[in-house]
Amino acid sequence: MGNSFPTIQTEHMRLRQLKHEDAPALYNYYSNENVYCYLDWNGPESLEKSYEVIKIWNEGYEKGWIIRFAIADNITDEVIGTIFLSNFEGKRAEIGYELSESYWHRGIMTEAVNEVLSIGFNQLGLVRIQATVAAENIASRTLLAKFNFKEEGFLRQYECHSVTGECRDMFIYSLLNSEFSKR
Numbered sequence: 390m391g392n393s394f395p396t397i398q399t400e401h402m403r404l405r406q407l408k409h410e411d412a413p414a415l416y417n418y419y420s421n422e423n424v425y426c427y428l429d430w431n432g433p434e435s436l437e438k439s440y441e442v443i444k445i446w447n448e449g450y451e452k453g454w455i456i457r458f459a460i461a462d463n464i465t466d467e468v469i470g471t472i473f474l475s476n477f478e479g480k481r482a483e484i485g486y487e488l489s490e491s492y493w494h495r496g497i498m499t500e501a502v503n504e505v506l507s508i509g510f511n512q513l514g515l516v517r518i519q520a521t522v523a524a525e526n527i528a529s530r531t532l533l534a535k536f537n538f539k540e541e542g543f544l545r546q547y548e549c550h551s552v553t554g555e556c557r558d559m560f561i562y563s564l565l566n567s568e569f570s571k572r
Contacts, residue, residue, distance in 0.1 A: 401496060404458040405458065407443045411468040412443055416435070460472055481515065519561060519563040
């Protein structure tokens with residue numbers, strides 16, 4: 390993926406590498422059920438686990454299986470979410486994201502998705518970026534539609550939660566490089 394982790398500044402936020410010091414903020418926003426309710430895990434279960442998760446994600450970048458950005462507040466540099474590309478196979482990857490509830494409805498995730506799609510297509514040379522989204526997650530489905538992701542199918546009982554074991558229906562979406570135009 391490259392030697393140095395990219396940093397991107399936008400109008401409302403900064404995308405950067407997660408740091409050890411980000412663990413408390415990460416743990417704090419993941420502790421909100423409204424943030425993790427559509428994910429396949431509940432986030433780190435303790436502050437100590439938050440440090441471990443950051444280490445794993447950063448090692449994953451070095452090994453080439455994930456690039457997970459901190460979404461940081463422009464003014465305070467506090468982590469308010471993350472966004473990632475992972476599951477690289479050929480010229481394909483999956484996008485995923487979450488954001489602290491107190492930052493919802495400000496256009497931050499739209500900016501973050503735009504930048505990560507640009508990195509995926511223009512710097513990493515991906516041909517396809519896909520997302521699986523819980524059927525009930527209307528906000529995420531609406532966000533993907535802004536970028537012209539195409540709904541490809543309905544995946545019955547596709548994703549099983551790592552804590553509860555509950556399986557849920559998901560939609561799969563994709564965007565091709567030829568369809569992407571930076572917003």
